[in-house]
Amino acid sequence: MSLLSITDLTLRIAGRTLLEQASLTIEPGKRIGLIGHNGAGKSTLLAAIAGDIAPDGGSITLSGRATMGRVKQETPSGELSLLETVLNSHEERTRLLTEAETTTDPTRLADVHERLLAIDAHAAPARASTILAGLGFDQEAQHRPVNDFSGGWRMRVALASALFLAPDLLLLDEPTNHLDIEATLWLENWLSRFPGAALIVSHDRALLDNSVQAIAHLDQKKLSLTPGGYERFVQIRTEQKLQQNRQAEKLADQRAKMEAFVARFRAKATKAKQAQSRLKALARLPQIDSVVEDTPTHFTFPDPGALPPPMLTLEDVSVGYGERTILHHLSLRLDSEDRIALLGQNGHGKSTFAKLLAGQLTPMGGIFQPSSRLRVGYFAQHQTDELIVDETPIQHMARTLKDATPPQVRAQLARFGLDAERAETPVRNLSGGEKARLLLALATRHAPHLLILDEPTNHLDLDARDALIRALSAFEGAVILISHDSHLVESVADQLWIAANGTITPFDGDMNDYRLWLEARAKHALEATRQASSPAAHGAQAATTPDKNQQRAQRKEQTRQLAPLRRKIRELETRLSRLEKAKEQLEAKLADPALYQANHAGDIATLNSDLALVRQKQEETELQWLEAQDELEQATN
The missing domain is CATH 3.40.50.300 (P-loop containing nucleotide triphosphate hydrolases)
Incomplete structure (x- = not known):
C-alpha cells in the first residue's frame, strides 16, 4: 500500500x-x-x-x-524559548496537556492521558532537546528566546520543529x-x-x-x-x-587528467588519510560533464604562477571586531598547493579567519606575515548583497578589471559558465546559482595564489558542484574551504583545520575520523549532562578538571614541539610537487618529435642530463619526506 x-x-x-x-x-x-x-x-x-x-x-x-510535515516558510519569532517553540509545534500534544490541566470530566481525563501516553508526550522535551542540540544549540541556547537569534539560526529552529513532529x-x-x-x-x-x-x-x-x-x-x-x-x-x-x-574519447581524456592528478599528489597520498579520501572522492565523480542539467557545466581557475614559500605565516595572532577577540593564539602556516578545509560550528570564527586572510580584518596582536607578492581571492555568500542589481555581469567585471579588453572581460566570465546571454542579463534576473558564478569570477579575476571559499555551493546545483571540484583539483594555488558539503570537503581538502575554543588547530585525520570524533564528542556531552544532574556531580567535576587541564597543556606543548617537523614535511611536499612538474616538462620536451628532426644533439643531451638530475633530487626528497613522516608518526603514537 x-x-x-x-x-x-x-x-x-x-x-x-x-x-x-x-x-x-x-x-x-x-x-x-x-x-x-x-x-x-x-x-x-x-x-x-x-x-x-x-x-x-x-x-x-x-x-x-x-x-505530513514540512519546514514552515515563515521563520519562528517571539519571546518563547527555542525548546518551548519546538514543543509547541506539536499542536495535539500542546492541546492535550492544556486539557489535562483544565478538564473536570474523569472519563475525558482518562482518554487524554491515554492519548498522551500513545504519542509519548512526556518524553517530548528530551527528544526536542536532542534535536536542537544536533542542530547546534547547546543547553543554554535552548532556553533563550527565539528573538535572540538571527534569521539563519531561526531557520534551524523551524527545521527542528519539522523533525520533532516525526x-x-x-x-x-x-x-x-x-x-x-x-x-x-x-x-x-x-x-x-x-x-x-x-x-x-x-x-x-x-x-x-x-x-x-x-x-x-x-x-x-x-x-x-x-x-x-x-x-x-x-x-x-x-x-x-x-x-x-x-563519448569514449572524452572519457579517456578525463581519465588521463585524473591519472595526472593522482601522480601529482602521490607523495601526499602515501600516508595522508585526508589526501587518500580526496582521491577516492574524486574517483567517484561522474564520468560525463552533465548528469542532471541539460548542458555541461565547466569552471576553470586562472593560473596564479609560482610563489616562493612560505605563502603566509601567523605567529600567536589574535583577531576580532572592535574590542572583542574572536580568535587568539593562531600559529599557522600556508604554502602553495595547500588544500585546507576549515571546519567547526557556526559562530566559532571560521568566517573571521577567512576575513583575516583576505585582508578584511587587521590582526589585534601577533605577527601576520604574508608574502609580498601574495594575491588573495575571497568568495562569500553575503557578497551577493553587494552586487548592483541593475548592472550586468559584464559591467561588474569591467569595473573591477579596468585595464581589460572586452574579450578579456567576457573570457573571465566564461570561465564560470556565464555565456554571452547571461553575461548581459541584469543581476536582478539571475538565479542564485548564476550570482554565485559571478562572485567566483570576480573573486578570481586577478589570478589569486590563495583562494578562500566560504560556503561556495549554497546555490550551485549538483553538476555545478562537480564542475567546481574538478576546477579546484586543477587549480595551481592554495585553497581555504569553508563548507557544509562534506563531499566537497572530501574531494578538495588534504588537511582539516578545526575552529573551536577561540582558536584554530590542525585535525589529524580525514572526514571519516572527524565524523567519529563528532559522535564521540556528542556522547561525551550527553553523559556530562546526565552526570551534572547527579548529587555527586560537583565534587566529581572538581576532581577531574585539573586532570583535563593538564592533558590539554600536554597536547598544546606536543603541538608546539612538533611544529618545526610538520613545517619541514610541508616544505618537502611543496618541493616534490615542483620537481614532479619540472620532470613532466622535461619529458614533454624530450617526447617532441621536432627535437629529433633537426640538429639538436646538444639540446637532447642537456635535456637528458637535466631530467636525470631532477629524478635524483626527487628520490632524495622522497626519502627525506618518508623519514620525516616516520619521525612524526613515532612522536604522535
Missing part, C-alpha cells in the same frame, strides 16, 4: 508547464531524494504535495490518516542550506534512522548518498525513480549518456 500517490500530475506556473502527466509513488518508510536542474519545479512539486497550490491536472493522494511523510527543501558541516552530518544520521517516509530536495551529494534510499529525477517534465543513493543514480545516468552520445 502506497503512502503517497502522484498520478498523471500536471503543474503550471505563470503559464509555464513544469510537470506534465508525471507520476510517482512513495511507500511508507521510504526516503527519496528529489533532484533536477534549477527551475525544473522541485519546490513547486513539494508545495503541491503540501496542498499550497492546486494541480492543473492529475492527482496527489495521501493515504488514510497519514500525517510525521508519516516529511517534506524537506534544501534542509542543509543554513547548517554548518557538524549539523549537516548530524542531520544525515538522523534522516538515515528516520522511520517515516521523506521526500527531500537537496543539492548535497553526501546527504543524498547517506540518507535516502532512492532518487527521483525531475527531467523533461517527468519523474523517474532510481533505487539507491546519488552515486548509484550517477552510475546509471552516466552509462546511459555514454551509450547514447558515444
Whole structure:
C-alpha cells in the first residue's frame, strides 16, 4: 500500500508547464531524494504535495490518516524559548496537556492521558532537546528566546520543529542550506534512522548518498525513480549518456587528467588519510560533464604562477571586531598547493579567519606575515548583497578589471559558465546559482595564489558542484574551504583545520575520523549532562578538571614541539610537487618529435642530463619526506 500517490500530475506556473502527466509513488518508510536542474519545479512539486497550490491536472493522494510535515516558510519569532517553540509545534500534544490541566470530566481525563501516553508526550522535551542540540544549540541556547537569534539560526529552529513532529511523510527543501558541516552530518544520521517516509530536495551529494534510499529525477517534465543513493543514480545516468552520445574519447581524456592528478599528489597520498579520501572522492565523480542539467557545466581557475614559500605565516595572532577577540593564539602556516578545509560550528570564527586572510580584518596582536607578492581571492555568500542589481555581469567585471579588453572581460566570465546571454542579463534576473558564478569570477579575476571559499555551493546545483571540484583539483594555488558539503570537503581538502575554543588547530585525520570524533564528542556531552544532574556531580567535576587541564597543556606543548617537523614535511611536499612538474616538462620536451628532426644533439643531451638530475633530487626528497613522516608518526603514537 502506497503512502503517497502522484498520478498523471500536471503543474503550471505563470503559464509555464513544469510537470506534465508525471507520476510517482512513495511507500511508507521510504526516503527519496528529489533532484533536477534549477527551475525544473522541485519546490513547486513539494508545495503541491503540501496542498499550497492546486494541480492543473492529475492527482496527489495521501493515504488514510497519514500525517505530513514540512519546514514552515515563515521563520519562528517571539519571546518563547527555542525548546518551548519546538514543543509547541506539536499542536495535539500542546492541546492535550492544556486539557489535562483544565478538564473536570474523569472519563475525558482518562482518554487524554491515554492519548498522551500513545504519542509519548512526556518524553517530548528530551527528544526536542536532542534535536536542537544536533542542530547546534547547546543547553543554554535552548532556553533563550527565539528573538535572540538571527534569521539563519531561526531557520534551524523551524527545521527542528519539522523533525520533532516525526510525521508519516516529511517534506524537506534544501534542509542543509543554513547548517554548518557538524549539523549537516548530524542531520544525515538522523534522516538515515528516520522511520517515516521523506521526500527531500537537496543539492548535497553526501546527504543524498547517506540518507535516502532512492532518487527521483525531475527531467523533461517527468519523474523517474532510481533505487539507491546519488552515486548509484550517477552510475546509471552516466552509462546511459555514454551509450547514447558515444563519448569514449572524452572519457579517456578525463581519465588521463585524473591519472595526472593522482601522480601529482602521490607523495601526499602515501600516508595522508585526508589526501587518500580526496582521491577516492574524486574517483567517484561522474564520468560525463552533465548528469542532471541539460548542458555541461565547466569552471576553470586562472593560473596564479609560482610563489616562493612560505605563502603566509601567523605567529600567536589574535583577531576580532572592535574590542572583542574572536580568535587568539593562531600559529599557522600556508604554502602553495595547500588544500585546507576549515571546519567547526557556526559562530566559532571560521568566517573571521577567512576575513583575516583576505585582508578584511587587521590582526589585534601577533605577527601576520604574508608574502609580498601574495594575491588573495575571497568568495562569500553575503557578497551577493553587494552586487548592483541593475548592472550586468559584464559591467561588474569591467569595473573591477579596468585595464581589460572586452574579450578579456567576457573570457573571465566564461570561465564560470556565464555565456554571452547571461553575461548581459541584469543581476536582478539571475538565479542564485548564476550570482554565485559571478562572485567566483570576480573573486578570481586577478589570478589569486590563495583562494578562500566560504560556503561556495549554497546555490550551485549538483553538476555545478562537480564542475567546481574538478576546477579546484586543477587549480595551481592554495585553497581555504569553508563548507557544509562534506563531499566537497572530501574531494578538495588534504588537511582539516578545526575552529573551536577561540582558536584554530590542525585535525589529524580525514572526514571519516572527524565524523567519529563528532559522535564521540556528542556522547561525551550527553553523559556530562546526565552526570551534572547527579548529587555527586560537583565534587566529581572538581576532581577531574585539573586532570583535563593538564592533558590539554600536554597536547598544546606536543603541538608546539612538533611544529618545526610538520613545517619541514610541508616544505618537502611543496618541493616534490615542483620537481614532479619540472620532470613532466622535461619529458614533454624530450617526447617532441621536432627535437629529433633537426640538429639538436646538444639540446637532447642537456635535456637528458637535466631530467636525470631532477629524478635524483626527487628520490632524495622522497626519502627525506618518508623519514620525516616516520619521525612524526613515532612522536604522535
